[in-house]
Amino acid sequence: MKRANGFDPNESFVVGDVVRAFFADLPARGEALVAQWRALVDRYEKQYPELGAEFRARVEGRIAADWKERIPKSVPDKATSTRAASGMALNPLAKDINSFMVGTADLSPSVYMAWPGKVDFQHPDLRPTCGINGSYAGRYIHYGVREHAMCAIANGLAAFNPGTFLPVTSSFFMFYLYAAPAVRMGALQHLQVIHAATHDSIGMGEDGPTHQPIELATLFRAMPNLLYIRPADAEETMGAWTVAVAAQNTPSIISTSRHAVPQLRQTRRDGVAQGAYVLEENPQAQVTIVGVGAELTFALSVAEELKQQNVPARVVSFPCWRLFERQDVKYRRETLRRHEGIPAVVIEPYAPNGWERYADAGICLTRFGHSLPGPAAYKYFGYDVPTLTSKVVKYLEGRREGTYLQGEFVEL
Template structure:
């Protein structure tokens, strides 16, 4: 193990990071100086001595990944990115937390060069880090060959007490231990302070013991404020452990250097002018705001040059790999670029109405089985509901540590355990790594457990596909504890999230097609437990527009718009209404998000004026008024029982919907006047 060689620039660099972070927060008059002041030394040791990175090409594939799970400490990250030469100027630092700046209040991936994942909501970054490590292990197992250790980076995560209290981090940590992710190194800023005050108030567990119980190596650094050699040695030792993730418990003083150091007063409030002045004096810096000496810039430039040289070497290795393994090479290049293979869509199953009725979870399994051979970038998994979600392709190998004898890291199926939130955060990390399209699964109702991760997926543009089965009261006997009511509208209202409820086989294929093409949008595929007939009017092409007329009628008296398992019930109602002389069109609207992106002309042809539109869904009606005049659904919790009986209880049957439809038609006749589509609006936002 190499040992720490001090450099002249170390102290001044650390002092500069501290002073800059304090300046950044004070200028914004908003933000968190405490953790940056405390973690500046470990950040410096990590970036100056260990991180493989190229600031001039922040997307170099084999770079080490850095995650700031305690994202409120982002002044630290922004300062580092600036000093190292990423696309972040001093002016950007000065615009910290200002509107439309590159330095928002918490780090946002895709927004700021060099930020790997979006953090701030506590615990998420920890989970992302596990995902980044999973992705590295997987791609290494798939692509590395003797002499070609192409993919061998480490993932480093900074975390605070807050993240470690969060269940999402606990879940991810337990799985990381099980998966023996030796490439994951988490540095825990053990500063004994959270917002409420001393951690003695609420967080007195033995963190080291807990992580050892998860199967982690735990190392300690007693003086994280100044003992650079100890920090160095801990990281070096962590890198040597190949079969366990490592937690480095680093004792620091929050707000080190401030008059308020060691108190929660310094956690989330800017330092006062005199405090900053004293701090700079203490560290031997000039009394100047946003000051960086040439020596510090010089030291940082060297780090960048070292990284650039490493990338050059790596590119040379990649060229040799291209010679020796041309097919693997082109596959790796394709996957790094995120391109799908040509003609992959041809593998999507299609159906006619003569095909047997099947549950859409089963249709999903058929689709995954058809896609797995052509899309090796699919890395699936379930939160311990594999046999219910039907997400494991037959013959696929588990992603497992080889020593378990249960699979290996090249395997494409992850056993997430009953850890929905951790699964979501890990999947975000897997996608952030690149080269992989993760899909994850649980019951739709329990996607809500992972809401924190799902919203970050959508905010950051992670292409994560949720296979969310058992999606309404149609799951039957498990009852209201498991029956989503509010869930669909929750996710439909989430920006940049495609929530799909396919009605049959073609719609299921369409949902997968659009989800797989949407590189920057997560999708939730809400699927039925019960069998659904294949519709006469469906096709992949039509459904891929998010909404379409599945049963056309001219001069209709009524349109029923529905989604998922209720579309066939709407069709039953239409048949009954037709026999009573009420001409009824049926529109299937499997995905609001995608439908809303269609041209106004198209949308107004689908949901046209002229007759009332009734929505039907076995969920809360909330939100449907956007697409309909009248809404039928559930206004209460569901019930436990065989699913047909539960549907009957809530009136979601062809015959009851026919009765409702008739009421709607009569009501609008009485009202008189033209019936205008709800899509006709005074303005658009």
């Protein structure tokens, strides 16, 4: 081939004079284009100072410096679903900060991501077809029932000059299984996308096993460079959004409940950034009850019932494994206190896989859910305070009797 095209077969990787001459002016042409662009931006900033400043910030990947101040400082004092609390956190951000591009897989009424006055991203002539107003200046995307496409498009938005757009997707948590390859690619490429996943437990109720996630959290907790955050109430939900917006090179899944959960006086939004933190301490504790997400309220109630039975207990909230792993070993030990011989029991109606890193026993699920009203589903699977407390007591008795050994994870 070299001989046929007039090259010396004994030479390799040779750039001929003709080729060099063809490309010789490229550096100068490129520098001229850059100079022209910079001059254009400078003129634009002088003519339109506010828009110019916003444009500069977007190109540099910066969002409004006061974004944290837009996340509500106060939260409801009545039982509220964490999906509703998630909307309370996002809507003020998306309403006023143009970096946010928000969308949902055909579930707008259920995911609480639509802020007042939002403009839908679509061609204005489509109104006769779908009845929705919008324009290509809009920042709310109706993806339809296309979870994988939704998350793949969000990756593209995030990859375009990173930081210019901050994409938010939303759907039921179970449906992120369809989107898992795109979520994984976002994590692999260090793209900041926030996935707002709702209906994240058996407490969602009547839609049944197809919609009730059991194994899915294990997948996303194991996925490298992904923050899977499961907040317990509105206060922790505010903390989850604070973490996710600040995580510039990492996608996040904020996993929230369909059903209303109590607002817990002990929770702290800043605790979410640590991955896990102590809610109730007890120097004489015989057991640590680990609670997660919508079931944290069970952990607190079980600890209170144990105290009534003269079994001192402490409680830890554990919204995010990966954030906890980032803490130093001293903090991790002080949070769990397992090095003192205090066993930890986790309460979460998900697959137990992985909890053996942090707990000695788990009241978890190893089967699919059931089509029942939310409260009835919890009751059916033994997630009521008397049953949960009895399991913890029997586990502690088994530890004393040698039935259960330290270092062996037990499914209760």
